[in-house]
Amino acid sequence: MSTQPVAAPAKLDGAVLKIAGVVVLGAIMSILDITVVSVALPTFQTEFGATYAEVAWTMTGYTLALATVIPLTGWAADRFGTKRLYMTALLLFTLGSVLCATADSIGQLIGYRVLQGLGGGMLMPLGMTIMTKAAGPERIGRLMAVLGVPMLLGPIGGPILGGWLIDAASWHWIFLINLPIGVIALVYAQIVLPKDSPEPSESFDFIGMLMLSPGLALFLYGVSSLPETGTMSATKVWVPMLAGALLVIGFVFYSFKPQHPLLDLRLLRNRNLTVASVTLAVFTVAFMGAGLLFPSYFLQIRGESTLDAGLLMAPQGLGAMVTMPIAGMLADKVPVGRTVPFALLLIAAGFFAFTQVGTDTSYLLLCGSLFVMGLGMGGTMMPIMTAALRTLTNNEVARGSTLLNILQQIAGSIGTAIMSVILTNQLNQSPAIPGVTNPVSGEPVSEAGLAIAAVQDPSVGQQFPDPSVLERGLQFAADSFATTFMVGFVLTLLTLIPAFFLPRKRQAASLESEGAATPVILH
The missing domain is CATH 1.20.1250.20 (MFS general substrate transporter like domains)
Known part of the structure; x- marks a missing residue:
């Protein structure tokens, strides 16, 4: 039959x-x-x-x-x-x-x-x-x-x-x-x-584990230490990053030898998975890194409370809620290569407003921009993952999901570190206040550092009778945020390059069901 x-x-x-x-x-x-x-x-x-x-x-x-x-x-x-x-x-x-x-x-x-x-x-x-x-x-x-x-x-x-x-x-x-x-x-x-219906016959890749897991941990440790040190030349940064990178590279060459590697890089022979993975990684570096700085702007430049800063970010979520169900339905009917680039342009359009932020930028403009970014986000991340997983067989889904999550974790950590270092280095260029030092570290206090401290604790600013110092410092800090957001904006635009290679034609779905049912051709 x-x-x-x-x-x-x-x-x-x-x-x-x-x-x-x-x-x-x-x-x-x-x-x-x-x-x-x-x-x-x-x-x-x-x-x-x-x-x-x-x-x-x-x-x-x-x-x-x-x-x-x-x-x-x-x-x-x-x-x-x-x-x-x-x-x-x-x-x-x-x-x-x-x-x-x-x-x-x-x-x-x-x-x-x-x-x-x-x-x-x-x-x-x-x-x-x-x-x-x-x-x-x-x-x-x-x-x-x-x-x-x-x-x-x-x-x-x-x-x-x-x-x-x-x-x-x-x-x-x-x-x-x-x-x-x-x-x-x-x-x-x-x-x-x-x-469950586990498959106990598959062997565990101990050699792969000894290379990949410590390699990822060491590499991300070095990346995570970057904002603290502010320089790649710090031993705490480059030594673990180099050791981790060598272990990961060693795993990449090794992973094609065993029949069941810890991370199946053979899946990257699937063009759709590869293109979607690259697009997702670039997008995560661009958006997740800068995205964490949005609340910091509201806290450090505008003096909002933690709760209010969180509420000001809500329009982004509302925008995503609008487009996410629509994007989900479209992803099952329309090739994601035709929709994701438009969603990325929406994110870039919303992002642009943050590249112009100052000390008193309109909240209406910023919340509206966050809403537009949310509209784009709802049509970006999940459709990209859909393109990645759609053509995998049932036995490949767990491996494909693992690969995507590792890429996302690495990209998110790198994006966060890059944006944090750029912001810190920008703030460090602020002029120091003559004769004023940090009572704990003994280092000179910059105008931007003093202004941010005064925003969060007004009593700090009351010790300086010259208000122009705080005004200059706060403006410098706002400009530092704007410069950092510009980097995120440019990276978001660069995401359009791999997104251009996402599937633009209807695909045959290859995911096999648990039973005897065969794959279904999408139409």
Whole structure:
């Protein structure tokens, strides 16, 4: 008896939406946690009597744990099954969150954040794998739009939630809030996710693990140290970056030898996956790096509270909410090469306003620009991922998801470091105030540094009777932000180059379903 091609329903049915609900819960915890913690760094400095460099490791440690565990996810999903592994990741993340809330020292908090990262690193690639298998190739676009909600709204909701929890309760609650969400997600996953069908025959690539995981961790450690040192020549930066890069390059050459490598770079023979990966990486460097500086502008130049800065970022999320469902449906019907470039132009148009920011730029203009950027974001990231995963077979999805997540993690870290260094170097060019030194470090205080401190604490500015010093310093600081945003704007435009090579014709979807159904040709 011959098997006829079976087309899945055009819409996402209840069973698929239930599975999507589990994945979105996990993604919300993982992504929100990164941005919620970022607004708590000053609080950690006060609570633990630590320096900024020390508390920044609560972010860096989490990132390094993500980078270490993501490469293992593809193999582990095949070996143990996605349901079992996803629930283990949820448990690790939730346990790490509770332990973070009990930390008595900055060292303990960093250690518990690493445990959190081990769980969080598996949630996104596993979630993408679970959802892609559940929906089938013809509905990947709609499903990616669902998963895109936490990915795009997390950076906006995080500062709002973090600011509110710290003001209304204490810093402990930015971690404790994950406990009820984690318990609900675990119960939900046990009920809804389909039973595993692991493939125990596949061997584990120990040699690959010994090269790739430490290589990524070392490289990202060096990159993460760049904003602190401000120069590539610092030993703390170039030594781990070089060692990590050599290990990763060694893995690239080695990975084509074993039958089941830790990270399957053979997938890059798929042109659509390669083009989508390059586009996603360039976009992440450009936007995620500069995107983290938007709240900083509102905090340091305009003197807004953490909560208000988060609320001012909300238009971006609203814009993404408008276009994301539309982009998801279009991605299943229209080649992404015809839609993504227009979305990138929207992002660039919104970005341009931030290249002109000053000390009193209209909030109406900036919020409107963020809304336009959000419209573009909703039509960019998820359609690119759709193009990457659509033509992979069922057995390749876990590996493809892992590859995309590693690229995104590396690109995000590089983008953040680049933008932070550019901004810091711009601010450091501000003239020093004669005879004024930092009481802690003993270094001269610049006009821009004093102005930013005075914005956040007016009593600082009252010590200087000459208001022109603060005015000059604040204007210099605003110009520094504008210069940094210009770099992000140019990088966003450069994303159009790889985006031009995204699929511009209808594709045959190659994702095989779990049963005997054959792939369906999109039309």
